[in-house]
Amino acid sequence: MSKDFNVPPVIFPTGGNPNTAPQRRLPTAPFQPPRSSNPSIPFMSFDIGSSPASTSFSTPQFTNISGTGSTNFDDEPPLLEELGINTKQIWHKTLSILNPFRVKPDLHEQADLSGPFLFLMAFGLFQLLAGKLHFGIILGWVTVASLFLYVVFNMLAGRNGNLDLYRCLSLIGYCMLPIVMLSAFALFVPQGGIVVFVLMGVFVMWSTRVCTGLLVELASYGDEHRGLVAYACFLIYMLFSLLVVF
């Protein structure tokens, strides 16, 4: 038996149709935000596709967001540029890490932390897929590992060591990419087997080689202590691979 549902007809109120109101703006399509001439309502447009060219990217202008009532909406930079996340540069840097035999230091001249943040989140997510909640551990260990490398490199390089902590953290984070790949592969490989240890060896050596190459190229006076710096990097990446394997 069927019930009759007495559904009253839906009546839209006239005069309140949002698409015709001249005062409100809604984004019609993700990449074509309508630009109204009325600047009094602060509405950020999510303009993801238009990040500027990587070669000319300089420090982002931190415009005063609270004062958008007075500035023109068209003058505001896109959100990612304002945050300093240069996606093209992150992508190029990531690709340069993938080749362990040729080190391109000019891409890493400008340190940024958003790439490392992405890699560390991915690392934490892969560990989570393996059943281990390691986000806090990863954060803490990365901080202390970069402090360690900063101290060791600057002491070894002498009075002229010009590695700063931000760049050190950025380099360690970028060279974490092989370890992230290790944690991804370790999900599919039997735990405790010989394959995992072989993979661990390969990826740790990859990370070490890239990190040492970048450190020596980017900070001055690192070249005569290449082996010594390499051992410090090796220890750091070995530590993170312990998290993956065990």
Place this chain on the structure above:
Amino acid sequence: MYDPLGNPPGGARPPSNTPQTPFGNPFYGASSGLIKGGLGAYGEKILGSSSEYVQSNISRYFSDPQYYFQVNDHYVRNKLKVVLFPFLHRGHWTRITEPVGGRLSYKPPIYDINAPDLYIPLMAFGTYVVLAGFSLGLQGKFTPEALNWLFMKGIVGWFLQVSLLKMSLFSLGGAEAPLLDIVAYAGYAFTGLCLAVFGRIILSYSYYFLMPWTCLCMGIFLVKTMKRVLFSEVRSFDSSRHHYLLLFIALAQFPLFIWLGNITLNWLF
């Protein structure tokens, strides 16, 4: 409820608000200026005296850490050979001095194999922590918090070794050896420990041979080094007391190594 060390009786649960991690000894600033500048400013606030006074005191206790990192590959390789096989060292054990600005100071480690450095102890400590984590993992008991506890255990062991050497210097009346020198000599123990732990990972029975061997080697190394330190720092030369103290230092290595080399989750054993 808590045992005298202040830890919960479980032993393997770290306090949740302190990020104890395997690396990062914040004691060593990036340059000696950091220590002098930072502590000088802080000292001025507390003592109310001029910062030069505090800085001169600081430099009396913490000699310039930059000196201990003037190393190169050649030095590291040869120093490792000296630490691990001290009876093969054919040369003398005294440090070479050079006159600098009217005072006699020691040559940096690049030029002198007998000079202490801080790179090898730091790396050996890191290697010990990583190898201990490895050995725990192979036993199936690895957790990151356990690694943090092992790091603290290593720090305590290093501190005990430093206090042993410092106490023996104090008891003979000579307290002028720089603190970082003693820290460096104490840290060389971790190289032998790393070897023993590595041997245990490869073949578990080799541990019972490698451990006494490295204890003995570290004992010999410390005896020979401290003999020179005592000779240069202590004013009165009382031969029998010196020798008993050196023997005690060598024998005290055994319980220290056994405690540090036994990689388990417990604090004591």
